[in-house]
Amino acid sequence: MQGAMDMTAERAADGPSRKAASLTGALAAASEAEQAERDEPAAEGPLRRCIATRQVKPKEELLRFVAGPDNELVPDLAGRLPGRGLWVSADRAALDLALQKNLFAKAAKAPLRAPAGLADEVARLLRRRCLELIGLARGAGQAVAGYEKVDAWLEQGRAVVLLEACDGAADGKRRLAAKAGATHIGTSPATAERPPVVLVDLFTAAELASALGREHVVHAALSQGGLARVLLADAARLKAVIAGHNNG
Numbered sequence: 001m002q003g004a005m006d007m008t009a010e011r012a013a014d015g016p017s018r019k020a021a022s023l024t025g026a027l028a029a030a031s032e033a034e035q036a037e038r039d040e041p042a043a044e045g046p047l048r049r050c051i052a053t054r055q056v057k058p059k060e061e062l063l064r065f066v067a068g069p070d071n072e073l074v075p076d077l078a079g080r081l082p083g084r085g086l087w088v089s090a091d092r093a094a095l096d097l098a099l100q101k102n103l104f105a106k107a108a109k110a111p112l113r114a115p116a117g118l119a120d121e122v123a124r125l126l127r128r129r130c131l132e133l134i135g136l137a138r139g140a141g142q143a144v145a146g147y148e149k150v151d152a153w154l155e156q157g158r159a160v161v162l163l164e165a166c167d168g169a170a171d172g173k174r175r176l177a178a179k180a181g182a183t184h185i186g187t188s189p190a191t192a193e194r195p196p197v198v199l200v201d202l203f204t205a206a207e208l209a210s211a212l213g214r215e216h217v218v219h220a221a222l223s224q225g226g227l228a229r230v231l232l233a234d235a236a237r238l239k240a241v242i243a244g245h246n247n248g
Helices: 004-012 018-038 092-100 103-108 118-139 147-156 170-180 205-212 226-247
Strands: 047-049 056-058 062-067 073-075 086-089 143-145 159-164 198-200 219-223
Touching: 073 118, 086 092, 086 103, 092 103, 092 118, 092 226, 118 143, 118 205, 118 219, 118 226, 143 147, 143 205, 147 159, 147 170, 147 219, 159 170, 159 226, 170 219, 198 226, 219 226
Parallel strands: 159 198
Antiparallel strands: 047 056, 062 073, 062 086, 143 219, 159 219
8 A cells, every 4th residue: 555655746746546656657767767878977967965964966876855735745766756856865864864854844945844754665665666677677678587597697798787685595696696796786896898797685586576577586687778777776775775774
């Protein structure tokens, strides 16, 4: 069942139903991926200032919020809702600080209300976006699942994202990660001639299976392209938000 904030976000986007809003999100993600194919790297892209830390960062490293109906704060993770954007670093501590000190209202110079559990809702929405992107990659022929297929892609140098179920057996995951020389999502890989492989282990086997249309998935991979780039940006934001929560 969708929460009140999902309903608010859907109203802000004029979505007629939850199903339509989910489809809109998937289409927006696909559009972002297409744009990512043409864009310069994030470090050279648009910059925004975090209202909590006052740091200037690429948009891909921040979370955007807008004022929704009745001055309720609405997360706009795709950056497409109308209205002035209020930006916060994709970090649980920064988001908590902005909420505790009422920085959204101060930045907007309006009496904005933050719904209860906003940080957890942001994490839920980021997780949904990531899984939708994985599903889109499957439909575009840019994803494979299963140990043998992932292993073959690693041999061929086709994989740039290695997806490992967080609840999968450690041995197989360790072997593939070692073979790929993968770096964990959220770290800065060394420069190399070919794109480094990034390990994402934020999703359960059931979540990966649902996204990829399989009964059970522990190992999967994405090839280079716009979908992989957007997924990595969203997965890094998700990791930062949930890591701060788990450490808190």
